[in-house]
Amino acid sequence: MPAPWRDRSGRFSALKAATFAALLIPGIAIAGAYALDELGARPIEEIIHETGQWALRFLLISLAITPARQIFQLPKLVAIRRMIGVAAFAYAVFHLVGFAADRMFDLWLVGSEIVLRYYLTIGAGVLLTLAALAATSTDAMVRRLGGKRWQSLHRLAYAAGLFAVVHFFMQSKLNVTEPIVMGGCFIWLMAFRVLARRSGTQKAASPLVLAALGLAIALTTMLGEVAYYGLFTRIKAIAVLQANLDPVNGLRPAGVLLLVGLGIALVAGARWAWERYRAAAAPSLSQPAQ
Ligand code: HEM
Numbered sequence: 001m002p003a004p005w006r007d008r009s010g011r012f013s014a015l016k017a018a019t020f021a022a023l024l025i026p027g028i029a030i031a032g033a034y035a036l037d038e039l040g041a042r043p044i045e046e047i048i049h050e051t052g053q054w055a056l057r058f059l060l061i062s063l064a065i066t067p068a069r070q071i072f073q074l075p076k077l078v079a080i081r082r083m084i085g086v087a088a089f090a091y092a093v094f095h096l097v098g099f100a101a102d103r104m105f106d107l108w109l110v111g112s113e114i115v116l117r118y119y120l121t122i123g124a125g126v127l128l129t130l131a132a133l134a135a136t137s138t139d140a141m142v143r144r145l146g147g148k149r150w151q152s153l154h155r156l157a158y159a160a161g162l163f164a165v166v167h168f169f170m171q172s173k174l175n176v177t178e179p180i181v182m183g184g185c186f187i188w189l190m191a192f193r194v195l196a197r198r199s200g201t202q203k204a205a206s207p208l209v210l211a212a213l214g215l216a217i218a219l220t221t222m223l224g225e226v227a228y229y230g231l232f233t234r235i236k237a238i239a240v241l242q243a244n245l246d247p248v249n250g251l252r253p254a255g256v257l258l259l260v261g262l263g264i265a266l267v268a269g270a271r272w273a274w275e276r277y278r279a280a281a282a283p284s285l286s287q288p289a290q
Contacts, residue, residue: 019080023087026054044102051095058088071205089130119170129160180253184221207269214261222254
């Protein structure tokens with residue numbers, strides 16, 4: 001297998017090198033903070049939280065590579081998808097090691113907690129899925145399994161994303177703002193794929209459709225937040241709605257999703273306008289000077 005900063009032909013790739021460095025940064029920051037005793041009163045708990053969050057973030061970023069390639073026409077991004085997926089797995093492994101360290105590496109206790117507590121069983125399922133995806137991510141494995149079987153297997157990444165968000169929700173106590181944002185991002189990623197399958201990539205990636213998608217997902221996120229608090233807490237639906245609509249409360253999850261969705265549509269729009277300008281300018285540019 002080539003070094004992470006080399007492409008398939010063995011040449012240095014700046015994109016892969018930069019991605020590799022970026023993927024290491026959170027790990028180095030967590031390890032550094034631990035070494036300097038800057039992780040608070042319960043450092044191992046903090047490590048569990050940080051590594052869990054980064055595992056989920058990288059998992060969602062790996063799922064965002066295909067939409068990003070299609071929307072911004074950046075085919076080269078495919079070169080970093082595998083690396084980001086493997087990083088999600090690596091952070092999840094450190095997450096589990098942190099969990100075991102918190103139980104003084106008493107493996108019987110670790111195993112029994114995983115079996116007895118639903119949210120841990122779900123986390124373990126996600127970890128096993130990520131392990132299977134990482135183990136079959138090499139070119140040799142793609143050849144061995146055959147393109148179709150490999151693709152079907154790697155669709156498990158969607159299930160991993162879904163259940164990782166569920167695990168995040170279930171371990172959250174009162175404040176579910178972050179899991180709701182992550183859940184909204186996951187729904188956006190899946191909804192874009194459904195749209196691209198149904199109406200074609202070009203249509204799904206058009207700025208207007210992206211803007212409509214951003215609005216729809218923001219609305220879904222707001223309704224999801226209302227439903228969550230209504231079902232699992234005593235907070236009234238109307239209070240959650242008011243919190244969403246009152247700017248004094250800052251940016252709620254729906255607001256974050258709206259900004260992200262419209263931001264993507266805006267960048268796609270700018271790119272579309274630039275392509276049109278270039279296409280219109282091309283003939284005049286190729287005319288010889290009089
Ligand atoms: C055997 C596997 C796993 C175990 C035992 C485990 C265990 C835990 C524990 C104990 C917590 C903290 C709960 C608390 O403080 O009350 C947690 C939180 C979390 N886990 Fe896992 N987990 C596993 C797998 C995963 C995987 C595969 C992912 C993501 C891909 C993940 C993402 C998260 C996230 C995002 C949090 C919340 C962090 C925060 O609140 O800041 N976990 N997990």
